Amino acid sequence: MKKSLRLVFAGTPDFAVPCLQACLDSEAEVVAVYTQPDRPSGRGRKLVPGPVKQLALTAGIPVEQPDSLRTVESRKRFADWRPDLLVVVAYGLILPRSILAIPRYGCWNVHASLLPRWRGAAPIQRAILAGDRESGVDLMQMEAGLDTGPVLLERRTPLADDETGGSLHDRLCRLGAEILADGIARLIAGELPAAVAQAETGITYAHKLDKTEARLDWNEPAIALERKVRAFNPWPVAETVLAGERLRIWSARALQSTHQAAPGSVLRYATDGIDVACSEGTLRIREIQRDGGRRMAVRDWLNARPGLADMADADSPA
Structure with a gap:
């Protein structure tokens, strides 16, 4: 049976699969x-x-990989596909107005936030860093601005206290597939809801992640550093120096303790975690990775450095 909707898909990473x-x-x-x-x-x-x-x-679909969609040649090539709809999910290239105007039903984007909060490149990690209690996915009608188009459909999900960038990524990509399947079915049936303009208040931008953000700054509160560890798991992964060794930090928990130590001082090395003083509270580091090594519990690292166990070094920065 001939299908009634010609669709072009644009995407690149795992999230779009x-x-x-x-x-x-x-x-x-x-x-x-x-x-x-x-x-x-x-x-x-x-x-x-x-x-x-x-x-x-694998599916036998023709693949196009232009360096840009701004040229006359790339626009003509796109138009030759005669798309009724373009679906964009984490594609990574800017779509000019000349491309957006070609499909009969325009262009849809699956975006991993509740717009207008966290427009931009890294909405998953920025939501965790900010301590948001809720996230979700929006199916948006694209326009020329950065994630400014009206919303067609939305799915919401709460953020757990131990939410990581990886766990939220996986959940939102599943929700994204569900909302997109719903939208396509509604479009074919002629029952797509009217697009709703985004609110003019509450706009925030999720700037692209940079590896330089991964270094833990002990002058920040412990809760902010815990969120950074969770948000940057699995990439770019938080890091610090402990006992003269650079370590990647995969898991940590903020403790609401009081202390008089300088930020960055190690309060305790123990098998259940390494406690480091922050400007407010203490961060207990629980899972680490040495350069060139594998992820491991703190107890395994301490087994290789027995002189550190149960020791505090409150006078020296971590």
């Missing part, structure tokens, strides 16, 4: 997939296709 699968499983015809050019990876620096490209090739 369930959404592409939702399109493939729908009553729409996926005529092409746009994704970023292959990037070098590993010690050999060989070009490796991204997760979306891998799924597209």
Whole structure:
């Protein structure tokens, strides 16, 4: 049976894969997939296709990988696919107005926040860093501004006290696939809800993550550092120096304790955690990774450094 909706999908990383699968499983015809050019990876620096490209090739869908969509040639190539709808999920390239104007039903974006909060590149991690209690996904009608378009559908989810960037990423990508599948089914049935303009208040921007943010600053409150550890798990992963060794911090918990120690002083080395003084409270580090090593519980690290166990060093910064 001939499918009635010609769909082009644009996305690149893991987050976009369930959404592409939702399109493939729908009553729409996926005529092409746009994704970023292959990037070098590993010690050999060989070009490796991204997760979306891998799924597209497995499904037998033509793949386009332009460096830009701003040229006359790229616009013509896109128009040749005769798309009724363009779906964009974590694509990574800017779409000019000339591209947005081509599909009959415009362009949809699955965005991992409750707009207008956390427009931009890193909404998942910024929500955890800010201590948000709720997140979600929006299916948005794209326009020229950065995540400014009206919202078609929305799904909400609470954030757990131990939420990490990885756990929230995985949950939101599943919700994104669900909301996209719902939207496509409604569009084909002619029952899509009217687009709702975003509120003009409560706008925040989720700036792209930078590895320099990963270093723990002990002059911050313990709760802020706990959120950083959780938000940056699994990337870029928080880090610090303890007992002269640079360590990546995978798990930590803020303690509402009082102390007179200088921020960065180690209050205790123990098998259940390393307590470090912060400007407010104490951060208990529970899981670490040495350079070139594997993730491990603090007790395993201390087993290799027996002189540190049950010792406090309140006069020296970590």
